[in-house]
Amino acid sequence: MSTEATQAHPRFALTTTVVLRETGGTAVLAKLKNISLSGCYLETPRQIAEGARVRVVLQVVDIHADVWGIVQRRDATGLGIRFTNGATVEDWKHLESFIRELHQTVASKSAAAPGRV
Numbered sequence: 001m002s003t004e005a006t007q008a009h010p011r012f013a014l015t016t017t018v019v020l021r022e023t024g025g026t027a028v029l030a031k032l033k034n035i036s037l038s039g040c041y042l043e044t045p046r047q048i049a050e051g052a053r054v055r056v057v058l059q060v061v062d063i064h065a066d067v068w069g070i071v072q073r074r075d076a077t078g079l080g081i082r083f084t085n086g087a088t089v090e091d092w093k094h095l096e097s098f099i100r101e102l103h104q105t106v107a108s109k110s111a112a113a114p115g116r117v
Contacts, residue, residue, distance in 0.1 A: 009036040012102040019057040020079075022048055032058070033078070037099045039069060043078040050074055056081060058095070065095040 011034050020030040020042060030044035040056065048054060050071050058065045066087040073080040086092030 009038045009099075010103060010106075011036040012099070012106065014060075014102070016058075016060055018042065018059075019055075020044060020046065021055045021057075023053045023055070030056075030078070035099070035102075037083070037096065039072065039080065039082040041078060041080050046079075048074065048079060053084075054079075054081060055087070056083075058098070060098065063094055063098045063101075064091075065098060066091045067095055 013034050014032055016032050017029050018032045019027050021027040028044065028046050030042040030046070033041045033043055035041075035058075042056070048071050050073060052071045054069055054071060056067050056069060058067070067083050068085050068087065069081040069083045071079050072082045083095070086095060
């Protein structure tokens with residue numbers, strides 16, 4: 001059994017619009033506020049029950065990822081989604097690639113910033 005599921009993945013602040021769809025429901029636009037390989041937080045007025053299965057479609061620049069997840073938490077402004085799988089293996093690979101690019105961008109900005117005391 002892999003320990004990856006129990007390890008925290010780095011979370012990156014990112015504001016963009018995604019498509020959110022409940023299983024069997026209509027699609028709505030939601031605002032992505034942060035993302036990691038394990039999940040994301042979406043601002044949306046849509047009230048979806050905790051434990052509900054949802055689909056999140058991310059389209060950023062040249063990355064398109066269609067992933068499934070479970071609503072882990074719900075608050076007054078949005079939903080915390082835990083990703084479970086891609087709609088296809090390629091979708092999951094696209095998500096991994098996107099997260100890797102975010103990680104590299106943050107790392108290069110940190111390396112370029114002056115040292116902190």
